Amino acid sequence: MKPRHRRAALPRHDPELDRLSAALAAAQEREVARSAAFGLLELAVEDAVAVGPAAPQVTREVRRLVETGETPWPADAFGVLIEIVNALGVWRRAREQVSGHGRTVYDPQVGGETAVGDELAGLDAPVREHLVHDLPEVRALAALLLARISSQPGSDLDLLRMVLAEESEDRTRACLAEAVLRLSLAHGIWAGADTRAAFAVSMLRDRSRVVQVRVARYFQPTEEATDPHRGGPEVVPLVADTLAAGPADRVRWPAEDL
Structure with missing residues (x-):
């Protein structure tokens, strides 16, 4: 008989979590939902940098809202989860720097990151279903979240491109x-006859200025554009030219800016 997976122990329940979750579920106006989502994010992520003690509980509760369809604002729920995922690894990397030789000293902060990962396990299935949601913002946030939590990166890469x-x-x-660029980089994969760099170039030359600017901004903060295995020589000047041409209106969705 296979042993049952045991979740990490969670800290004492915060009643504020119940209040904010109920607000996100019951909100009839977007600003109310966004306020609740921001509150949940503040509970989960400390100083907008690293996950805090309540992060596993917040992740579990927001996941429940998504899976049950209890909230009419799934994009905002996805926005919370994306920011939590973005904060993962901060404590672990800090401990590795202190301990040296790539060894991680276990402590509650690192354990909290592991617990968040446990809470996210299997969430990619319901997130995939939202890729065909009626609302474009929900489809967009679902794609960005899926790229971060996919357990089937090969098939999900094909799905996102489709x-x-x-x-x-x-x-x-x-x-x-x-999402396509992020997922293929995270897992070192690419699907199709063309290359990842060719895909990036095609998006940087897209008919839409919004697409061009978003992809250029994705490459801008990193050295990825200059890496021939990730970007390549064609990507570098296109990124520079795209950004030099100025910003585009409405590149990000409201749920991305909690």
Whole structure:
């Protein structure tokens, strides 16, 4: 008989979590939902940098809202989860620097990151279902989250590219393009006859200025554009030219800016 997976122990329950979760579920106006989502994010992520003690509980509760369909604002729920995922690894990397030789000293902060990962396990299945949601913002945030938590990166890469080919809303197309690049980099994979660099170039030359700018911004903060295995010589000047041409209106969705 296989042993049952045991979740990490969670800290004492915070009643504020119940209040914010109920607010996100019951909100009839977007600003109310965004306020609740921001509150949940503040509980989970300390100083907008690293996960805090409540992060596993917040992740579990937001996941429940997504899976049950209890909230009419799944994009904001996805926005919370994306920021939590973005904060993972901060404590672990800090401990490795202190301990040296790549060894991690276990402590509650590192354990909290592991617990968040446990809470996210299997969430990619319901997130995939939202790639065909009626609202373009929900489709966009689902793609960005899936790229971060996929347990089937090969098939999800194919899926994201297929959804991108059928998408007509430019901000959502831009998010799908970023999701494709992010997922393929994280797992070192690429699907199709063309290369990852060729895909990046095609998006930087897209008919939509929103897509061009979003993809250029994705490459800008990193050295990825100059890495021939990730970007390549064609990507570097296109990124520079795209950004030099100025910003585009409405590149990001409201749920991305909690």
